[in-house]
Amino acid sequence: MARFGMVIDTRQCVGCMDCVVACKVENDVPDGFCRDWINQRLEGTMPDLRLTITSERCNHCDRPPCVSCCPTGASHVHEPGKVVLVDHGKCIGCKACLASCPYGARFIHPEGYADKCTFCIHRVEKGELPACVAVCPTHAMHFGDLDDPGSGLNRLLASRRHFVLKPDAGTQPRIFYLE
Amino acid sequence: MLELVTTRDNPMIDPTMHVWGWEIPVYLFLGGWVAGSMVLAGWFMRQGRRPGDGCVCYVLPWVSLLLISLGMGALFLDLEHRLYVWRMYLTLQPASPMSWGGWILLLVYPVLALSALVSIPGDWLERWPAVKRLAARLGEATASRTLGHANIVTGVALGIYTGILLSSLGARPLWASAALGPLFLVSGLSTGAAFAHVISRKPGDQATLLRADNVFLAVELLLIGLFLIGLSTASAVHANAAALLLGGPYTAVFWVFVVGLGIVLPLAIQTLMASHRIPHTLVAPVLVMAGGLALRFVIVSAGQYSHWISP
Numbered sequence: 427m428a429r430f431g432m433v434i435d436t437r438q439c440v441g442c443m444d445c446v447v448a449c450k451v452e453n454d455v456p457d458g459f460c461r462d463w464i465n466q467r468l469e470g471t472m473p474d475l476r477l478t479i480t481s482e483r484c485n486h487c488d489r490p491p492c493v494s495c496c497p498t499g500a501s502h503v504h505e506p507g508k509v510v511l512v513d514h515g516k517c518i519g520c521k522a523c524l525a526s527c528p529y530g531a532r533f534i535h536p537e538g539y540a541d542k543c544t545f546c547i548h549r550v551e552k553g554e555l556p557a558c559v560a561v562c563p564t565h566a567m568h569f570g571d572l573d574d575p576g577s578g579l580n581r582l583l584a585s586r587r588h589f590v591l592k593p594d595a596g597t598q599p600r601i602f603y604l605e
Numbered sequence: 606m607l608e609l610v611t612t613r614d615n616p617m618i619d620p621t622m623h624v625w626g627w628e629i630p631v632y633l634f635l636g637g638w639v640a641g642s643m644v645l646a647g648w649f650m651r652q653g654r655r656p657g658d659g660c661v662c663y664v665l666p667w668v669s670l671l672l673i674s675l676g677m678g679a680l681f682l683d684l685e686h687r688l689y690v691w692r693m694y695l696t697l698q699p700a701s702p703m704s705w706g707g708w709i710l711l712l713v714y715p716v717l718a719l720s721a722l723v724s725i726p727g728d729w730l731e732r733w734p735a736v737k738r739l740a741a742r743l744g745e746a747t748a749s750r751t752l753g754h755a756n757i758v759t760g761v762a763l764g765i766y767t768g769i770l771l772s773s774l775g776a777r778p779l780w781a782s783a784a785l786g787p788l789f790l791v792s793g794l795s796t797g798a799a800f801a802h803v804i805s806r807k808p809g810d811q812a813t814l815l816r817a818d819n820v821f822l823a824v825e826l827l828l829i830g831l832f833l834i835g836l837s838t839a840s841a842v843h844a845n846a847a848a849l850l851l852g853g854p855y856t857a858v859f860w861v862f863v864v865g866l867g868i869v870l871p872l873a874i875q876t877l878m879a880s881h882r883i884p885h886t887l888v889a890p891v892l893v894m895a896g897g898l899a900l901r902f903v904i905v906s907a908g909q910y911s912h913w914i915s916p
Contacts, residue, residue, distance in 0.1 A: 443612065446612065458614075458615075458616065459615055459616070460612070460613055460614075460615060463611060463612045463613035464611070464612045465609065465610070465611045465612075465613075466608075466609070466610040466611075467607070467608075467609050467916060468606065468607070468608040468609075468610075469606065469607050469608075470606060471606060472606075475606075482613075491774070491775050491776060494700040494701065494773075495700070495701050495702075495703065495773055495774055496698060496701055496703075497693055497698055497701045497703035497704035497706075497707060498689075498692040498693055498695075498696060498698070498704070499696050499698055500692070515689070516689070516692050517686050517689065517692075518684050518685075518686050518687075518689045518690050518692055518693060519684045519685025519686030519687070519689075520683070520684060520685075520703060521617075521624040521625065521683075521685065522701075522703050522770075522774060524617065524618065524622070524624045525622070525624055525625070525774045525776065525777060525909065526773075526774040526775065526776050526777075527776055528775075528776035528912070528913045530613070530615070530618045530619070530622060532618075533615040533616065533617065533618055534616070534617060534624075534685045537686075538685040538686035538687070538689075539685070539686050591915075591916065592913045592915050592916070593915070594840065594842065594913065594915055595775070595776060595913050595915075596775070
């Protein structure tokens with residue numbers, strides 16, 4: 427079975443926010459909300475500074491706390507791809523999933539249900555890339571099957587040092603950032 | 606230098622998460638109060654107290670029905686997708702304490718309703734002979750003891766689940782403690798005992814409830830100590846969360862209103878009351894109940910403020 431994931435090259439990402447805009451347009455994300463966003467982390471002391479730009483979203487964790495805490499089963503792991511999704515018709519808006527996500531990846535849609543990145547599963551199931559990946563002008567973002575040893579993702583992960591966000595939260599995120 | 610700039614500005618999430626307002630602490634407080642009342646009422650029922658004895662155990666179910674309904678009202682107000690609430694009862698999610706809670710609340714109502722039914726005088730039920738027969742049967746010694754057991758089991762489940770509910774949300778380090786379940790249960794027991802002490806008209810029962818409340822308050826202090834020690838000696842993330850109550854922004858409200866005015870002072874007053882050095886007063890039980898409410902507000906608010914510190 428496929429296990430979709432993402433690899434993002436922090437050396438190629440310039441923080442242009444094309445991914446953010448593409449997501450808003452593709453998924454009709456309401457004003458004042460976002461399913462993905464850009465973080466810029468500046469560390470060091472002048473003149474030795476290091477800037478890390480990360481395009482962030484739901485990490486579609488292998489151990490998703492938002493799924494286990496959901497009282498109605500609205501938050502679920504979708505097959506194929508093991509993508510974490512929300513069934514809007516089952517969500518009661520209790521916000522337990524918002525509280526359980528260490529990444530702050532979810533929000534309450536103005537219509538009342540919990541909302542978040544879906545890896546554009548409606549596009550992926552048609553053989554297309556997620557909107558954010560498709561529009562990235564520097565080709566910093568890569569999407570594919572982490573369970574396929576020959577996939578581009580696994581080749582990148584084997585060849586470059588990488589990290590995940592908040593590894594100590596124990597959620598086993600599936601978005602990897604190349605250093 | 607470390608500077609973080611984010612383009613994310615989602616309501617309730619940024620700049621710090623605040624998804625639960627007053628509704629959840631109020632629900633947790635009322636739920637705990639009902640849980641404590643059910644356990645105490647069940648304990649008296651198990652002793653074979655009769656409805657005509659004037660025992661507080663036949664008043665508590667009526668009050669509890671009102672309180673749990675108010676609590677569920679607060680819970681309902683907190684929901685963002687309210688018309689879909691019935692979805693809770695189409696499934697049981699074993700990994701979700703919130704799902705267990707929904708079903709526990711569904712059990713609480715019939716247990717409370719049957720307990721309340723026993724105390725209705727038979728004359729009032731003449732129009733409904735079937736209900737009258739049921740009330741009479743429940744009033745028999747064996748059925749009354751069974752009802753007592755049902756109250757205790759359901760009350761413990763209700764009291765403990767509220768704490769487990771928070772501790773299962775691992776992204777909030779302050780709640781990542783197994784002590785929260787027992788702490789909320791004991792806090793509910795002390796709230797229930799304080800209230801029962803106030804409304805009880807039997808001096809013997811008042812003395813029993815007073816002594817029981819003192820034990821609950823002492824255990825609550827112990828559990829708060831274990832809760833803070835456990836977090837402080839765990840990872841840096843958890844120690845930072847504990848620091849919110851040990852020098853951080855929630856320190857004053859926690860130590861003054863929860864520990865000082867909500868536990869230590871009433872425990873001191875009630876110890877004097879139990880040894881007959883001062884007369885029974887409303888002050889201590891009211892402080893205990895206010896402390897129980899403050900505990901829920903502080904834990905829910907500080908827990909949302911706590912977060913994972915790594916990038």
